[in-house]
Structures are given as C-alpha cells and as structure tokens.
Amino acid sequence: MDAKLQHSGNEADKTLTGKQKAMQLLGKMDLRAYTMIAALLGIWVFFSFMNEFFLSPRNLSNLFLQMSVTSILAIGMLLVIVAGHIDLSVGSIVGLTGGIAAILQVWYDWNTLPVILVTLFVGVLIGLIQGWWVAYQAVPAFIVTLGGMMMFRGVLMGISKGSTIAPLEDTFKLIGSGYIPYLMGWGLAVVAIVVIAVSQWKQRQTRKKYGFALSPLYADVIKILFYAVLIGIFVSLMNSYKGIPFPIILVLVLAILFTFIAKKTRMGRHIYAIGGNTEAARLSGINVRWRTMTVFVFSSLLASITGIVLTARVNAATIGAGTMYELDAIAACVIGGTSLMGGSGTIVGAVIGALVMASLDNGMSIMNMENFWQFIVKGGVLILAVWFDMYSRRKKTA
C-alpha cells in the first residue's frame, strides 16, 4: 500500500470540524514559541500588578531599548549554537568595535558612515580569524573564543589607553537613541502589513501551482488580520511616547533577515544539519568547515553592530563596555528553547528570550528591588526554563 502523505490530503480537510482546523492552524506554528510568549505575558502581568507603570508606553519603550543589545547578540549566538559551537568573545567584540568606532569619530574626526563601515569590517575580520581557528584548525570554539574574549578586551584597553572616549556626533547617536517620527512609524506599519499580505498571497499561488493542499482562505485572512492588529497596537503604543526607538527597528530587520537565512536558504539548512549531525552533513556533500567559519563571521558582525548601537546609546566608549554580554546572549538563546547540543533553535525564540531577560531586569528595577536580586532571579529563571523544557520533552517521549 502507498504511504499517503498529508500534503496530498486535500479532501480530508473538508471533513474536519472547526476546532480541529484551529488546532491544525496552531500546530503549524511553533508550539514552543507559544509557551514562551505565554511565559512572557505572565511576567508582564505579574510586574504590572506589582507596579502600574510597568505597562506604560514610556516604560515599554525603555524595555524594548534595553533588550535590543542582547537581542542582536542573541541572533548571532543562536547561529553559532545551532551549528554546535559557542562564542564567548562577543562581549569583548562589542567593547572593541564600539571603542574603534568612538576612536575614529572622536579622535580622528571621521564621519559617521565611514566609521560604521570600518567598524563592521573589523567585525567581519575578527569573525574570519576566529572561525578559521575553529573550522580549519579544529581548536574547540570554547577555547578560541575564550582566548578571543581576553585578547579583544586587551586590545581595547591598549588602543583606548584606558580612557572613556566621548562624545559622539548627533548622526551617530541616532543609531542608539533615535526615534522614528510619528507618521513614519505608521507608514512603516502599513508597509509591513502589505508585505505580509502579499507574501501570504504569493505563497498561496505557488502552492496552488504545485498542487499542494491549501489552508482555507479565511484562515489566511485571520492570520493577516492578527498580525495587522499586533503591529497596530505596537506602533500606537510606541507613538504615544516618542515614537518607535530606532534600535528596535534594527532588531526587527535583523531578526527577520536571519530568520529568512536560517529557514529559507541553503546556508541556513546546512548550519542546522551540521549542528544536528556533523558527520552525516559532511557525507552529504556539505562543506562543513566553510559553513562553520561563516557562522562565526555572522556572530562577530552582529557583535560589531551591537558595539555601534551600544556606543551610540550611551554616547561614549568605555573599556568595560559589553562585559558579560556573551552570557546574556547565551542565556537568551537557551531561554528561547535552543539546545546547546546544536541542531535546534529559532531566532524568534532567542529574541523572545532576550525580551524575557530584559523584562525581568526592567520589572525588578522599577519595583526598586536591589540590583543583586536581578542576578539571582535571572540565574534561577535560566535554570528553570531549561529544566521545564527537558521535563516536558521527557514527558512527551515517555
């Protein structure tokens, strides 16, 4: 008998009840992402009970600003972890590239654009060097990036002569602390909704062309409306304070871009395959070394972007900038459901993980809890998140 596969099960859909259809629709999206979002909402509800200002537009705007640095790092870290490695150097790279940017602008009077380009170039270069050691010389990533973590911090101390470098030009500061004006914000929202609608429609057309089963039209419409409402709420919230913070736009663009790379490109598939089973990937004709190096280039590039954003936001480069950020990024990935064994994890999860961490920080500080509590609570949440994940998976297999 032929194995009947669901893709051709067009007729079967018609006999499903409404409830089953809804389940099917939900099931297609990542179930773990829902648990994450539920946990995040839980944290928000808790803090809004404890302090009414938590959900105010002003505080939410702040919260998103705070999460942006960890989020960008977490995107790069996610790719590294998925490929089965780790990058401990990103915090130092943030400091070093931020320092280089500030030195070029403050000491040498460079314009903002060339400063950014050179800084990003340094990021790529660092990634190439570290990636080469890991991929082609087979030195464990833990060691290479631990060494990098120390060395880049040392370089930063050397070139900055231990001083704080400030202030930067207004154009540079915009990257970290600019807001999208009111009308432009709504403009972006409309563009985003149109893009979502068009891509849904295009997807329908190609699925039709290949003769695959289509979800009912109303389901697609509901999906688009859902996103439209979400975007609308977000923009109006941000606009009722100062507008959308620019770093948030950057996070969204990078998250979408890298989700596309991870899910829709050959390179992304290769990275997941390498992390899932390196030997099988190699014997399937995948250039494991090249891909591994690429992953480290991405991670360092994103760290240099973070360096620029951070320097722009605090309007200064210091020798301590970015210290311990790698651990925040790793924690964000792990809270977001990424396995440190490699092969699994999503960028959306990592970004939500970063949001969870930022929410805990923010919520506890507006509750006027002392600083030390933040470390204790965040550490506890990290362990609980992983425990819960493993526990639920064990239950599923048992």
Next chain:
Amino acid sequence: MRYALEMKGITKEFPGVKALDNVQLNVKKGEIHALCGENGAGKSTLIKILSGLYPSGSYEGECLIHGKPQSFSSIRDAETAGIAIIYQELALVSEMTVAENIVLGAEPSRKGVIDWDQVTHDVQRWLAEVGLKNINPQEKIRNLGVGQQQLVEIAKALSKKAEILLLDEPTASLTDSEVEILMGILQELRKRGVTCLYISHKLNEVFRIADTITVLRDGQTVSTRPTSQMTEDQVIAQMVGRELTDRFPKSKRSPGEVLLSVQDYSVYEPGTKSKKVDRISFEIRKGEILGIAGLMGAGRTELVTSLFGGYPGKSDGEVWMDGKNIRIQSPKDAIRLGIALVTENRKETGLILGMDIRQNLSLAHLDRLHRGGVLQENEEVSLAEQYSQELRVKAPSLETVVGTLSGGNQQKVVIGKWLMTQPRLLILDEPTRGIDVGAKYEIYQIMNRLAEKGISIVMVSSELPEILGMSDRILVMHEGRFTAELSHEEATQENIMYAATGGQ
C-alpha cells in the same frame, strides 16, 4: 564432569527480535573454549549476559559458575564471581599509567588513601604473569602498543582473581607477532587452570588454541564438540548452514559496459602508514549489483568511504569512470560525478535525527534546489513527496522527525536521500542492518529496480544470504585485500566464508 561455566536455556528477546533462543553453553574448567558464529549470531548478547551488563531477570534461563547458580545484576557481580572480560575495543584509560589502570576500581587503600607501594608490588607480579616483565608500571597506557595493552587488560583481569576470562575478538587489532605472544600466554594460563571463552571468527586461531568449539547460529547453539573432532569446513558449514528460501526477489538483468574501474587502490589509516585497503583493483558495470563480502574490519567500509571521498585517511591508486581518470577529494565531488554512499550506520552518519523527512531527503541535493542561495521549498516538497512515495516510507507526514521512525523507514529515507541526487553508482554499506524482514525485502526490490534502470550498485554486507541472493558478482575481502572473486553461480556460503577467513 565439573563445568566452570554452564548456561542453560538462555533466551533473550529484544523488541521484535529473538537474539538468543534457548542457548546451551558448557565450558569445562581449565579449557580454552571457542565460541564461533557469524556477525549477529548472538555472541555479543551472550557476553553481555555473562558480564552482568544485561542483569538477571532481563533474560530467561540459568547461569552456573562452578555448579552454583548465579544472578548477576551488575558488572561488579560478575567480577566477584570470577568472570573478567577482555573487550574487542580496549577499555583502558589511555592517560593513566599501567599500574593505575590495573588497580582501577579496586585500589588497595587505607581510609580512602591509596597505598601506592602495595600497588606497585602487586602490579609487577601480574605483569610478569602475562609476559610484560619489562614494562614500567608507571608508563602511560597510550605509550604502549595495542598488543601490550591487550596483555595489560589480561593482567588487570588476573588481578581481580578472575577464573574465567572472556576474550571478545582479542586479536582483531593485533599484529602476527603479538598474536603469537597472546597465544603463548593463553596456553600458560590454561596450565594454571584459568578457563577461557575465546570468541573469534578467525578459524585458524581457533583451531590452534581451542580445546572445544561451540557454534552459534541465529541465536541458537548448533553444536559443542572437541576441536579434534571438527574441521574448519564443518565449522563454516555450521556457522552459515541455514536454508536459503525465497527471501530474495529475482530480477533478470544483463550488466552493460564498465562504469567504474579501480586500480591498485590503497587506503591508509588516518595519520599513519598502515594500510586498511591494500592495492586492490576491481570494476563495476552499468546495471550490475556487485557484492563485497568479508568479516568486520576487513577494510570494506574504508574502501567504499574512501572511494566516495569521505574517509579521513589518505589513499592512492587510480579510479576511472566512463574511461576518464577521476579524482574524488570530497563527498561533494562524488555527488557531482553521480556517486552516492549509503553509510553503514544510519543514525551516526546517515541521518540528521532531529530533522524531518523532507529535510533529510533533500540534504544531499540542496545544491540543485536553490536559486541564489534561497531554497526552492515547493520544488523540495514535491521531490520529497515523490521519493517517499516511491520508497513507501511509512510516516504520518513529510514533517515527521526521522528520529521517531522505525529502522526500516529510516533506512528508506537514507536511500531516498541518495536517489534524489540521481546517482549512477549507488554504494550501499550494510543496507539492511538492524531492520525487519519485510523492510529488507522492500529494499532488495528497490535495488533490483535500480539495477534494471542501469544504475550500478555496490553492496557491502556481512549477511551472506543477502550477498548470495542479490549480487551478480561477489568480491570477498580479507585484511584489506580481495581474496576471491566469485560469480553469482559459483558462490556458496562455504567458499565465501573460506575466503573471508583468509583462505586463498
């Protein structure tokens, strides 16, 4: 007659498989007793029961040591009863010294503090017993040769007052002179009354040293007889002697012209000069199924993996395809030339277990499934659907994670992955290992269909019936060389086994 070791009516079942079926084993005190059988006959399972790795209660039957019934629930229990095992893969800690290894887990100590003087004293005595007087007990294990390490293992066993030694393929990685030393020491131990259970498929060794031979086949005891009443041919016949029923679909095909020709091909172990494959030559025709038989460790996997560009060690020799000299440096080169390799171990080297069926199927074909780096997902899904239907993969959907599939379905996914690359030469390394009879039959049918289409197939297999049933031509490999080339008509289980065990 007192037996050192008796096993009565041992039956051990795994889900879907009876690994041991009412096995009887009687080993006399102070003898060297050989246990022979094909790969998968149940030897390893038997050892795991004896060693306590499968605790009592997980199997049926009875184990007696010196007439006393035993119920081992752990390895330690077995050790206490005087059983020690020398594994095929050495179980020594290579960064520790000889002395530390010998006493590992049983260090003489006072209040938790190890008495190293006592250790050195004892260790020297045991080393002398296995002919390693000249070894410094403070030498690290990794500085010793494989043969010496094997002897250290035996010394370790003796130190635990072992009266029954289980040796599982002890000579698999030894040189000839090391084998000599080992044989001498086993004879020495026999004089002292130590009982040995010697597991090997090297029959010449078995006949040299064993007093008694027990043959296992398909989890059952075939016979136990003194070596003097047996011949090598009889043992081989007993090892393989099962009826060949119609388990292999017949197909009519006539191989065409030569597709691939390999000349003087050698493969070296990574980082060394030792040859895993030694100057072999062969060719394969279009639409031909070429079987490569041999025992484990004969170099078959190294040969095919190296031809595919996936073996870490160096190789030399020439490979010709369609009359053109080709050089394959990586699996990518091989795929481009239309060569595919279904590896021996699907879980370790074939599949990404956490990915779904679609992603696994397309993995080797991604280079032709993208436009500017962006995957053509619809194309991918329709190809995946096509191959999973063609191979009858039984799963709820293409989104099913392959780790949850049965062995047979996993194997079909691996084969599908390679068929998607549209190979001209398909190499299958142990294609039916660990899968049930029904799935085996389906895989044989797939092979016949492909051969009829003109695809050349190389099948490496340790299962003789499958080699005999499916191959147009059979090459037998022994220690890196071909020791026989047999046509489908002239091949028998006996002459393959004879060549595989080293007879020319």
